[in-house]
Each structure stands twice: as structure tokens, then as C-alpha cells.
Amino acid sequence: MQASSSPAPTLAASALPASVDAATALLAGQRYVADRSLATAVFLSLKLGRPLFLEGEAGVGKTEIAKVLASGLGRRLIRLQCYEGLDIGSAVYEWNYARQMLEIRLAEAGSASREEIERDIFDERFLIKRPLLQALEPGVGGAPVLLIDELDRTDEPFEAYLLEVLSDFQVTIPEIGTIKAAEPPIVIITSNRTREIHDALKRRCFYHWVDYPSAARELEILKVKAPEAGPALSQEVVGFVQGLRKMDLFKQPGVAETIDWAEALMQLDALALTPEAINDTLGVILKYQDDIQRLQGSEAQRLLDQVKAELGGQTAH
Numbered sequence: 001m002q003a004s005s006s007p008a009p010t011l012a013a014s015a016l017p018a019s020v021d022a023a024t025a026l027l028a029g030q031r032y033v034a035d036r037s038l039a040t041a042v043f044l045s046l047k048l049g050r051p052l053f054l055e056g057e058a059g060v061g062k063t064e065i066a067k068v069l070a071s072g073l074g075r076r077l078i079r080l081q082c083y084e085g086l087d088i089g090s091a092v093y094e095w096n097y098a099r100q101m102l103e104i105r106l107a108e109a110g111s112a113s114r115e116e117i118e119r120d121i122f123d124e125r126f127l128i129k130r131p132l133l134q135a136l137e138p139g140v141g142g143a144p145v146l147l148i149d150e151l152d153r154t155d156e157p158f159e160a161y162l163l164e165v166l167s168d169f170q171v172t173i174p175e176i177g178t179i180k181a182a183e184p185p186i187v188i189i190t191s192n193r194t195r196e197i198h199d200a201l202k203r204r205c206f207y208h209w210v211d212y213p214s215a216a217r218e219l220e221i222l223k224v225k226a227p228e229a230g231p232a233l234s235q236e237v238v239g240f241v242q243g244l245r246k247m248d249l250f251k252q253p254g255v256a257e258t259i260d261w262a263e264a265l266m267q268l269d270a271l272a273l274t275p276e277a278i279n280d281t282l283g284v285i286l287k288y289q290d291d292i293q294r295l296q297g298s299e300a301q302r303l304l305d306q307v308k309a310e311l312g313g314q315t316a317h
Helices: 020-029 036-048 062-073 097-109 114-121 156-168 215-225 231-244 255-267 275-285 289-295 298-316
Strands: 003-005 052-055 077-081 093-095 127-129 145-149 170-173 177-180 186-191 206-209
Touching (some): 036 062, 036 206, 052 062, 062 186, 097 114, 156 170, 215 231, 231 298, 255 275, 275 298
Parallel strands (some): 052 186, 052 206, 077 145, 145 186
Antiparallel strands (some): 003 077, 093 127, 170 177
16 A cells, blocks of 8 residues: 555654754754755744645655654654555545445344435444545644655646645545544655646645755765764765766766665775775666666776865865
8 A cells, every 4th residue: 555654653742843943953853964944944834834845856855854853743654655546545535335335234134224324334433544634633742744755746636636635734525524634734745856746736835945965964964874984985975976966867866875875885894985896886876777887987986086086185185
């Protein structure tokens, strides 16, 4: 099943951050290194109670924001993983037809009237609540964090359906009526920009573009996420990845790949980048064979020499 939700958190609920610095600290407390513009977007989204729409390349940490917010605030995380063909039955609710049929047979055996049967089978007992409906329910310590992940994978009709949910935090079930959240959930929406999201939805959100980090911030991320790599190897890894992102590759490596690469090199007991280590592990940071073939050999050596020269120059100064 694509749509899923996490178990209720065990952490005590925390108050929402009262400033940008507090938002930065909240994220840092969950080992997420955010620049000030992203922390500002998170703070304003929480302060004003509006969904946060994060757009950017895959692997830059958009989904992680929802996870760390849920963990840091002690809220339940509810995740809706989007895909082509996602419908209301998978995202919002559906009726448990098997249980309804059983109820009908039992009612008929008891000589219940047609009106009584219709009233009984559309009871909430037979309602299967999917992520969007679950997100409207109150949670322990406050409203949950709703992650609508990779919205660009869905069809436009589903995107249009979200307008009511994101505007009024309510859904309408014809047989029951309108269900409205007593407290709006904290909503994080991500998109990898495989298609444009309609302006009507963006207007209901705080928008923020999540870019690849600078070398300094990516080095800081490695210190937090892969501290065993050590400063020398981390600097070379970051320098090499930053160099890759300046090349015309089919898919540039994200931050997640940088972390994976540092950890993979540590598993090989590498203390520094070498042409052999790079060639053997390119599959960790590059996911297309054309990109790997282009880098293997002389191009990897050239980029490594450039990285070592730049780091040597920094040391000399």
C-alpha cells in the first residue's frame, strides 16, 4: 500500500518554535542542518498555520523535514506517498464493503427495514480512514504532521481535490457529511518538479525551493550524519560531489548520496579519496550508467586532482 502512517510517537509533545532561531535549533536537535532561509520558511509555516510546499531535486532533504518536525515536536507523522493514479479511496477513505455486506445479511436475517440497513451500513464502524482523513483527527500532544510526498507524481484531478483539504482542512463524505479538523495538521508537501504544480495549490502554501547545499553546509551535514568519516575524507568527499554537480550529468548526486558515499568509504577503511576507491564506489553517488562511464578513469582522476589542489591551497593559506 502506498499510503501509510507511522505509529504514534513516544516523545513528549513540544511547543512550536517562537522564532527563526528556535526553528533552527529544533531542526538541529533532530540532526538536520538547515540554512536560515529554510528555517525561516519552517517557522513562518508553523506560526501562520499554512502548509509548507518544498520543491527541489530528489535527495536534498525535503522529505526529511517532515520527519524531523514530527520527531522534534512529538507529533504523529502521517505520510501520503503520491503516485500516478492515486485516488480518493487510497488517500482519503473507503468503505469496508465486505463488512457492510455481512452487516446487511445479518440485518436482513433479523427482519430489519431497508431504511435501518442503509443507516447502519454507513456508520463510521465501516469507514476505512486513509492518511488525509487520519490527519484531520486530533493526536496526542497536538495535531499530527501530514507529509504529502512527491505530489508531482499524482494526476491533476487529485491535486485539485487537495484544494478543499488544504484550504479548510476538511473532507466531505457524501453518506456522512463534512469532517473538519478541530486543529489543522502541520502539512509538508514535497515535489521533485517532474511537472508543474498548479498555482491554486501553491497559493495555499508557503513555498520554498530546497537547493543543493553549499560546500560549507554540506561539510557540516557530514559532520552530523557521518562523523566517523573524519575531516580530511569528509572535505574530499564534499569537494568531489560539489565538482560533480557542476558537470552536465544525467542525475546529479543529492545530499543523501553524499552521506551514503562517506559511509561506504568508511566501510572500505578509506582515509582519503583515491582513483581506485572512486572508481569502485561511483555507483553510490551516481545512479545512471552513462554518468558512471563518463566519470570512471581519467575524468575522476582530473576531478580528484582539482579537489586536492583546492584543499591544498586552502591549507596553505
